[in-house]
């Protein structure tokens with residue numbers, strides 16, 4: 425049974441099992457107006473608020489377990505950058521690597537000249553060079569920064585490297601009372617290629633659209649005739665750059681409310697997190713407060729997704745906070761939580777059966793605005809067609825990374841609905857730059873009020889998100905899995 429057969433079977437059984445549908449609907453968070461583009465000239469001299477240095481370095485994932493990769497400021501993750509919403513910031517970026525780099529400010533509303541993507545015509549941080557960026561951080565909440573260069577078959581480049589770090593933009597009012605906060609950045613190291621798919625079946629599709637399966641079968645002449653495309657696998661997984669059991673534990677006291685800010689900085693993988701005996705009260709998704717905070721036993725994050733959740737420390741002991749998938753946790757994806765006064769080996773227990781669903785946090789009372797236009801995006805895969813990697817296309821067209829064309833023009837202020845119809849056997853974390861979108865439909869179920877910049881679209885499902893094109897210039901849209909974006913899964917919007 426190959427991956428696609430497996431996923432088909434999984435969707436069918438999920439369909440047969442039926443789906444618990446929590447109340448669908450919600451309230452749209454009022455979106456702040458984009459801040460004006462500050463004059464960089466005024467800040468050309470003087471001291472920067474932060475300095476980032478891109479260079480090859482060595483990371484110690486565990487005792488005697490070293491990896492050589494490109495890092496920010498010599499470590500992983502890159503330094504936590506704390507900004508204040510609306511207060512102008514100066515960041516110096518030095519590039520000691522031998523190639524041009526792009527640093528993307530994921531989840532922020534910045535000019536395309538700063539956002540950090542070659543397709544948006546952001547000037548690169550030149551090899552052995554320097555770039556000073558002056559901008560007004562927004563919106564508030566958990567964001568992150570990461571490299572945005574194409575890797576292709578070079579597994580030392582792009583998100584296969586260690587170039588990622590958290591950003592926290594202080595809001596005017598902190599959502600959710602808590603005693604302290606802990607930032608966790610999830611990432612794999614030692615990437616290699618395989619033709620085996622290790623896509624986790626954790627988030628089983630909630631149903632299956634038969635027309636999309638038919639489209640998939642008809643649109644891929646290679647299906648069943650050639651070996652599966654290359655997939656990424658990793659020698660090690662880590663939280664904050666340390667494999668499970670080899671970093672400093674999170675030390676807590678009974679009764680503390682700890683805000684976890686989790687960033688999935690994986691190049692390709694979705695992850696879950698569970699902490700035996702505890703629940704997570706989800707406060708924000710992708711840094712944006714959810715309309716209805718809710719407690720869950722497991723967090724699920726697609727590549728580039730973020731979750732902010734409060735854990736009440738009410739179950740003393742020494743515990744493993746780790747990926748719910750045993751093989752991934754055993755590969756290092758976890759961190760120890762240690763209560764004051766508790767000793768012994770860290771303990772793990774499997775979480776109760778649970779299905780992650782964005783609608784758990786939606787608002788049943790919110791009315792979705794009617795969009796001015798619906799943009800259909802049919803996603804297809806062409807097995808092994810790009811030098812052995814699967815090639816992806818949106819509406820039949822793989823994005824041309826050499827010429828970087830604008831694929832769609834948008835009207836400034838227009839309200840658009842993106843309708844993703846995934847006729848491929850993979851789950852895709854889809855990301856729109858420089859905007860926040862509202863999730864309005866998940867596999868045929870209307871919903872509202874969930875504001876995100878990445879949405880996970882399961883195989884053979886349709887997902888719809890709405891956004892207002894309120895930033896002029898170029899905005900990149902792509903799958904956040906590095907090998908998918910590198911081999912065709914991109915679109916470029918131009919708003920004017």
Ligand SMILES: [Cu+2]
Nearest residue numbers: 852903905908
């Ligand atoms: Cu993808």
